[in-house]
Amino acid sequence: MVPRESRVVDSFDMRIADLSTTDLDQLHALSISVGWPHRAEDWQFLREVGEGIVAMDEIGRIMGSAMWFPYDEHFATIGMVITSPRLQSNGAGQWLMGHVLDRVAGRDLGLNATRAARRLYLSLNFAREATVYQCNGEAVAPPELDAPAGSVRRPLEPGDLDTIVELDKAAFGADRRTLLVRLLTCSKGIGLMRGDKMEAFSLCRRFGRGHVIGPVVATNDEDAIAVIHPHAVRHIASFLRLDTREKDGRFSDFLARCGLSVYDTVTSMSLGRRWLNVGEGDAPRQPRTYALASQTLG
Numbered sequence: 109m110v111p112r113e114s115r116v117v118d119s120f121d122m123r124i125a126d127l128s129t130t131d132l133d134q135l136h137a138l139s140i141s142v143g144w145p146h147r148a149e150d151w152q153f154l155r156e157v158g159e160g161i162v163a164m165d166e167i168g169r170i171m172g173s174a175m176w177f178p179y180d181e182h183f184a185t186i187g188m189v190i191t192s193p194r195l196q197s198n199g200a201g202q203w204l205m206g207h208v209l210d211r212v213a214g215r216d217l218g219l220n221a222t223r224a225a226r227r228l229y230l231s232l233n234f235a236r237e238a239t240v241y242q243c244n245g246e247a248v249a250p251p252e253l254d255a256p257a258g259s260v261r262r263p264l265e266p267g268d269l270d271t272i273v274e275l276d277k278a279a280f281g282a283d284r285r286t287l288l289v290r291l292l293t294c295s296k297g298i299g300l301m302r303g304d305k306m307e308a309f310s311l312c313r314r315f316g317r318g319h320v321i322g323p324v325v326a327t328n329d330e331d332a333i334a335v336i337h338p339h340a341v342r343h344i345a346s347f348l349r350l351d352t353r354e355k356d357g358r359f360s361d362f363l364a365r366c367g368l369s370v371y372d373t374v375t376s377m378s379l380g381r382r383w384l385n386v387g388e389g390d391a392p393r394q395p396r397t398y399a400l401a402s403q404t405l406g
């Protein structure tokens with residue numbers, strides 16, 4: 109008998125399982141399947157600081173994921189929402205998000221939506237707030253730069269934790285102490301001091317294909333540039349990334365001069381209260397997030 113040319117073979121019965129106990133290699137394979145750069149270590153980091161679910165088929169294969177990061181009782185970010193390419197456009201994304209929204213009920217929410225996911229989130233009533241520019245590339249030597257007049261830069265120390273938690277909270281709008289404690293264990297940090305007061309800081313850690321700079325909190329472009337300069341110098345000739353909402357101006361010009369060009373964009377969206385403390389084009393008046401910790405973490 110001649111075999112038929114085609115046959116429908118997909119039939120999945122899926123269940124939701126806790127992401128914290130699932131196989132790291134499978135999570136890694138899932139993000140690779142959608143072209144994301146995360147290493148297994150990056151997944152491990154995320155599940156230490158957040159919570160998540162996976163969609164699993166009958167024989168334990170992970171076909172989808174979604175995570176949330178409940179920073180305090182009022183606010184969480186959502187990220188790592190992935191469905192296996194062969195499952196997409198069948199409602200699995202909606203299904204996973206339904207579970208996530210149940211688990212974070214009562215909190216205001218923020219996320220950074222890829223182009224593929226924007227309509228999914230719009231259909232769940234998330235509102236668009238701003239564009240995030242994913243800047244990356246092989247870092248080139250930045251121009252020489254002194255700290256702004258009247259300031260000095262120094263490496264962050266464990267004793268700076270309270271100060272950076274407060275600066276980050278003023279910029280981000282929620283207390284990310286647990287995340288910052290964990291980030292400090294795997295990042296190099298720079299603080300910008302005026303007298304005894306820290307007015308800007310940056311962290312830089314291994315991530316994906318190389319290193320990522322973030323979060324960066326500062327009140328103006330000059331201070332933000334001053335705290336990322338040492339990281340750019342340290343990573344000359346290697347892959348460096350920074351995600352920012354700064355569209356133009358001195359900060360984004362500086363990124364371009366470091367070899368970090370815009371590779372892609374995502375959209376910051378919120379459900380509940382407005383997330384970001386500055387609108388696009390606003391002049392900075394208070395500490396703001398110049399670089400995200402990551403698209404997932406905000």
Ligand SMILES: CC(C)(COP(=O)(O)OP(=O)(O)OC[C@H]1O[C@@H](n2cnc3c(N)ncnc32)[C@H](O)[C@@H]1OP(=O)(O)O)[C@@H](O)C(=O)NCCC(=O)NCCS
Nearest residue numbers: 142189190191196197198199200201202221222224225227
């Ligand atoms: C974004 C992503 C998670 C969406 O997952 P998904 O499983 O395709 O999501 P759904 O199937 O629930 O919905 C996607 C689309 O399918 C449609 N759809 C939902 N149920 C459907 C069904 N039963 N039959 C046909 N289409 C359906 C939805 O209307 C939606 O269409 P739209 O985007 O045109 O509005 C997935 O595309 C993905 O993993 N992309 C790569 C990673 C990524 O970008 N993640 C987002 C991070 S913010």
